[in-house]
Amino acid sequence: MGKLYVVGIGPGGIEHMTLKAKQAIEESEVIVGYTKYIKLVEDLIVDKEIVQTGMRGEIERCKKALELSQNKIVSIISTGDAGIYGMAGLILEVKEENHIVEIVPGVTAAVAGAALLGAPLMHDSCYISLSDLMTPYNLIKKRVELAAQGDFVISFYNPRSKGRPYYLKECTDLIRKYRHGTTPVGVVRNALRDNEKVKLCTLCTFCEDEVDMLSIVVVGNSNTFIKEGKMITPRGYVF
Amino acid sequence: MGKLYVVGIGPGGIEHMTLKAKQAIEESEVIVGYTKYIKLVEDLIVDKEIVQTGMRGEIERCKKALELSQNKIVSIISTGDAGIYGMAGLILEVKEENHIVEIVPGVTAAVAGAALLGAPLMHDSCYISLSDLMTPYNLIKKRVELAAQGDFVISFYNPRSKGRPYYLKECTDLIRKYRHGTTPVGVVRNALRDNEKVKLCTLCTFCEDEVDMLSIVVVGNSNTFIKEGKMITPRGYVF
Structure with a gap:
């Protein structure tokens, strides 16, 4: 049984991430995100499966993350808070009933x-x-x-x-x-x-x-x- | 040489606090805050000097925190983010040139x-x-x-x-x-x-x-x- 965390990693450095965001990323088998954001958390994600995407293609990124989360623990990451111009809204729009999603708030820009x-x-x-x-x-x-x-x-x-x-x-x-x-x-x-x-x-x-x-x-x-x-x-x- | 951290502890539970906020509180010798907020972080502040105040009296609370911070590491705590209807503004208004202040952002309500x-x-x-x-x-x-x-x-x-x-x-x-x-x-x-x-x-x-x-x-x-x-x-x- 998988799960998708929609994680706001905060402004960038790991120290301004919440404990819950860090824990969600550490618990995850797969990390999905824009290449630049993946780099900000690279110290936390050694040995994990990484799905990187470019700046556009948000809908595909969300669908992919939800699909992977059916069997695995997945985190899709945004900088700042995922619910303020981040990925949370699109994930919930695309989500189907059998997907399990948890939004982890962060410090917005x-x-x-x-x-x-x-x-x-x-x-x-x-x-x-x-x-x-x-x-x-x-x-x-x-x-x-x-x-x-x-x-x-x-x-x-x-x-x-x-x-x-x-x-x-x-x-x-x-x-x-x-x-x-x-x-x-x-x-x-x-x-x-x-x-x-x-x-x-x-x-x-x-x-x-x-x-x-x-x-x-x-x-x-x-x-x-x-x-x-x-x-x-x-x-x-x-x- | 002391210092004052103005800490937003986030919504309440320790897990939604940032790593930096937790570290600032752990590093502090004195914790200043409204009694109800002190209770939310009590697991982190065993053996520290606690200055609790009631709901009003914000100006006195800020002056006290700044005064103590001349010789000690002090955290004054707000729930959510200290800069959104929290203590950050008043601290900076009351602050004198010889005080050292760092604002630690948090997840607002x-x-x-x-x-x-x-x-x-x-x-x-x-x-x-x-x-x-x-x-x-x-x-x-x-x-x-x-x-x-x-x-x-x-x-x-x-x-x-x-x-x-x-x-x-x-x-x-x-x-x-x-x-x-x-x-x-x-x-x-x-x-x-x-x-x-x-x-x-x-x-x-x-x-x-x-x-x-x-x-x-x-x-x-x-x-x-x-x-x-x-x-x-x-x-x-x-x-």
Whole structure:
């Protein structure tokens, strides 16, 4: 009798993985994942069967993982949390009744990035992916504008790629309609893994050329401030 | 030379804590936290100095933790992630230049709850706290309405307390102006710890009396559906 774990491995380094995620991977006979993510956990998977796939082909990857899980213990891995722009949704969509699936949550990219920036997510916040592969850009812009109006802290996932170099700038410009130019903006690349880079700027001084697909961008709300190089969104305590 | 770790212990059980969070607690000589959270990690803190405080008094708790950290290794703990409605912001606000602080991220309540519900957070989503202790209720309602208009998946933190029993119902009613009554709603109480309770319903059949401060409420977007008892927000793959 097999089983499929859908594992969020966290930001990348093994130390920010949960104990349960590590245990699921160790218990598994087969590990399925995008080649780059497999590399992040290679110390844990010596002597296991590995099914690596390229960046696209998610549906095939999920079907393969479910099929293998009928007789074996399998982990399909995502970075961050598997339920936030990860593999959990697709697995449950493709899953048939006889498959056994357990989702193992992890530390998502915005949370990992926030810990390095300071504490930007302390008040109401939202996640928006700027990838338009499956979401019309008009809907993305509408969400950005409503989130700006609502004074949400905004975390951008998949903020910039070669195919859409201008979206991020257009979206931060939308936010500027509602927020002061001195609003802090944090950019974290490779949060909590090798080649980590953390940068703080403002809506005015923000340069989108420093951002790529491995980055997360966090735009503060109207109360966010910078103190000793850290970005802080106050919860509202008075002292 | 001391140090302060601001640790998100995750949903509660030790297995969903990160390796780094466990290591920080084990390395610490002093553990500071709300009595209920201290109890969740008691197996890790035998023979350590414990500073427990009640529910309020957060500013004093943070000052005490920072003071102790000048000569000792100290962990101040929050459930979930310390940077999402946790202690990280206040610590950085109160911190003075000579204090050394490291924030250790964790699995936040919405992510833990989502893993049990299925995969409701697979598309753009937001977190809103319904606590009006430090946020005017009018601003909370404005955010709920804008998030509903933007078709965000909405996770409610601190959804209901004795002092404000009607807010949650008023806010789900606001969402109904923009979303169909059959929109799935998930309620998780004590996610991934003892006495866990998971319930799926819809905006129509939602009963706020089943919700308390230990619960998280996730309202789906216009595409969220239920399959085999799991709540799924599709990312948009066509198959």
